[in-house]
Amino acid sequence: MSAHSHLDGELPHEPERATLEGRNKVLGFWLFLGGETVLFGTLFSIFLALRDQVGDGNPTGQELFKLGTVAIATFILLTSSLTSVFAIQAMHRNHVKAMQGWLIITVILGLGFLGLEIYEFYEYIHEGHRFSTSAFSSSFYTLVGFHGAHVLFGIVWISLLIFQVARKGLNVVTAPKVYVAGMYWHFIDVVWVFIFTVVYLMGKVG
């Protein structure tokens, strides 16, 4: 029943589900992601409702968006999703070093994505696309910014986990945390795919 009787000794096959605490955590996190889906769904709805409200003389999405940069960012983030899968696979094979390695790569890719996004925002602001410019700009920055904040949170979180696993090793307490962080990272990725389509591709088409 209790987590700490499993702390020492053999690691079970799916360590994230070995204890009731672990199973609770995984289920709770799935539910949390359900709530997050509603959160982003609402943000997308707002964006769709307001995206044509650019205002006179302000740059439109068509003029602003540089698909090149965004495509690179997308590629980086999708790759990071793959590396996080490798991390979880390594965890299931009990290869702690490999898991940590893949997590570190995931974090680095996440930082790369974030850097590009900040650079992108910086450029837009110079082109007169500020947060308070129009309903379009407010909803754009809020949607994309919420996603960016999620990436940032994920980076901090996974870094902390790398540090924790280094200190405490992989066990039935740390494994669910890593697993759940992996779920979170995939979720962020899926949201980005929608942002790429709805905000950038559809925005470019006009």
Place this chain on the structure above:
Amino acid sequence: MAHAHPVKRYTGLMDWLTTVDHKKIGILYLIAGGFFFLIGGFEALLIRIQLWKPLNNFVSADTYNELLTMHGTTMIFLAAMPIIFALMNAIVPLQIGARDVAFPFVNALGFWTFLFGGLLLNVSWIAGAVPDAGWTSYLPLADPTYSPGKGVDFYVLGLQIAGIGTLVGGINFLVTIINMRAPGMSFMRMPMFTWSAFITSALILFAFPALTVGLVALMFDRLFSANFFNVSGGGNTVLWEHIFWIFGHPEVYILILPAFGIISEVISTFSRKRLFGYSSMVFATVLIGFLGFMVWAHHMFTVGLGPVANALFSIATMLIAVPTGIKIFNWIFTMWGGSIRFTAANLFAVGFVPTFVMGGVTGVMLAAAPADFQYHDSYFVVAHFHYVIVGGLVLGLFSGLHYWWPKIFGRMLSEGLGKLTFWTFYIGFHLTFFVQHFLGLLGMPRRVYTYLDGLGFNSMNLISTIGAFLMGIGTIIFIINIIVTAAKPKTASNDPWEDGRTLEWSIPSPAPEYNFLQTPLVRGYDALWKEKMDGNTGMSPAEPIGPIHMPSGSILPFIMSFGLFVAGFGFMYANNEWTGFVKEIFASHAVAGLGLGITLTCMIIRSLKDDHGFHIEPEELTKKEVKE
């Protein structure tokens, strides 16, 4: 092994600040929710004093708007929701035979964020900038142009923080109910109250994030000059109405479903009969939860969405009356032929049924879009939602409190005072709100601080005010009952009503901190009743007596929520008229940053520091059990 980690166990005030025990958290919710209920009730009485005669000037128009806004917001978010959470915390784990909830720490966090959010909202009275745009905070009224002060900021940030608490609380209950049921407690054996807690939590999970986003957008408009709802910047005010009601309509079902659950338990117990049509009850609850998301635009019939949209939402809304009707008939058939005992709890439950039917009927009337053009924004709507919320939810909560009081506190409330509470409150309620239907039909608009003489409104408003005071007296009698009871010895037995059907009545009152000495084996619906019918004295255990693992208390939830409270202030007063140092630290967002920093630091500490909890040993357990 078990005692490898000596654990500090707190006592006194620190125990309450650090507790992760769902039963204590339930009591905290009850105290805090009760406190806000009194504040909201006081505001209501001031409103009714203002309206007792035409052209009264007891309060100014501005103050009236503040009272009205704070009354609605307080009652829904800070009184009704927390008292529901109080009962869910106190009872649901016991009903499913669980030792604890899935996330004790998160559960505590949910309470403290709710409390600090509620306090932030109410600090507005002290700060002298009270929200006054209605509990729905419609735009453009709530935008920086028409609500320039800090009032609406308190609404936005207070609700945001309280909302986080509700959301994490909901997730905790979902996981608890899915993962922690005792052996044999299948979904279709779960007591109705647990079912309603389950569906309510699901509604919370899918409805509250919409409110979160709406509040964020409004906050950005107000604090950072965004343009979501600012028409001159391309924004759209109707967008707010959609977002608010996509959250808001599910919210009204979040409120009423637990009351349905309570009523089902109480009527069944005091009719000494199995709940009639249990599976149809479950089905109706799920269906109501589902349909609840498809009807939000019935609050917007007069906005001009067009005949097609209005027709669809009209039909969808009327559909909800079907599962609701199923429930009403099931309650009646449960009582039919039962040997009914009219305890105070059951009086509230039986009184609920016709009252709620009246609220449902006016609901269906309002759902007819063309007719709603007549009713909308009149006292008819006020009568409708008070019939469902006070006549439904609040009667349900009173019923549940009288019923479960011995299980929560180990003492029986006085039946005499309980019945007195019922009659004063019930009569007061109908006096207050029945006449409001007719006031609405005569054309009295809601949310206006006074009315002219000679419109035929006078006597009905006077009756309404008298009724409100009667409800106030009923509440005071209830408080007296609590005080009188608190002075009595803790003598309630395991099953003080003697007709208990569900698992919570198989363990001592109040429940020990580990709930079940041995996890019970559930052999059917109405688990305890089944054992009684089979001639057994209690539940048969599913495991031998062994050491029980408990989570240790933590002060972090309290500090984390406090951090959010500070951050809320920081953001709100970044733009201020003060001078010197204080102005600077707020204007530079240092205070806001500090608040968020406190919260994040606590999160990191929580993540890095494993909680090993502690064990209660068998010797200790059996000793306690004997003493009981």
